[in-house]
Amino acid sequence: MKCPFCDYKETKVIDSRICGDGGSIRRRRECLKCMKRFTTYEYVESVPLMVVKKDGRRQAFDRTKIINGLVKACEKRPVSIAKIEEVTTDIERIIQKKFDREVDSSVIGEEIMKKLAQLDEVAYVRFASVYRQFRDVNQFMSELQHILEREKLEKRK
Numbered sequence: 001m002k003c004p005f006c007d008y009k010e011t012k013v014i015d016s017r018i019c020g021d022g023g024s025i026r027r028r029r030e031c032l033k034c035m036k037r038f039t040t041y042e043y044v045e046s047v048p049l050m051v052v053k054k055d056g057r058r059q060a061f062d063r064t065k066i067i068n069g070l071v072k073a074c075e076k077r078p079v080s081i082a083k084i085e086e087v088t089t090d091i092e093r094i095i096q097k098k099f100d101r102e103v104d105s106s107v108i109g110e111e112i113m114k115k116l117a118q119l120d121e122v123a124y125v126r127f128a129s130v131y132r133q134f135r136d137v138n139q140f141m142s143e144l145q146h147i148l149e150r151e152k153l154e155k156r157k
Contacts, residue, residue: 003031004038049095050102058102063092066112073127077120087115121147 001011008031015028025042049061070084091111095103109131116124125143134140 001029001040003034003036005036006031006034008033047101049099051108052102052104054105061092061095061103063088066091066108069112069127070116070123073116073123074120077123079120079123083119087119091115117147117150 002009003011010032011029012032013027014030014037017026018024019026019041023043027040027042028037029040030037050058051061052058066088067084070087071081074084091108094111095108099107113124113128113131116127125140125147128134128143129140132139132143134143
């Protein structure tokens with residue numbers, strides 16, 4: 001490791017600690033020439049998961065986009081930010097387990113819809129109306145009918 005102060009190429013590690021959730025290591029180092037100390041962080045290098053959009057474009061997976069979509073859907077609903085972050089983490093884990101390098105945006109959208117259906121029906125309908133691009137009231141009513149039918153089936157169980 002090159003010293004940031006004198007550019008000497010030899011340093012020694014004084015202390016190593018695991019950071020936060022275990023995803024990185026913090027190392028305290030000392031230069032063997034100028035004796036100054038500095039900190040470095042080590043992370044696991046991973047290939048970013050790419051999202052394939054409907055039009056074929058690709059962009060890096062970004063969990064903040066899921067959070068933003070959930071926040072909009074859950075606006076003025078009794079859903080905490082902590083719950084939104086938990087749902088986002090669940091979705092991210094599911095996607096990372098199933099897909100190695102690329103995932104269609106539609107898969108992410110469907111996972112969000114599954115989680116919202118369990119979390120809050122109003123938020124689910126809000127998200128579905130944008131995601132599925134409802135063009136008229138009939139499509140909206142059809143989605144509401146599916147929710148009502150699901151509720152009836154759950155009450156019978």
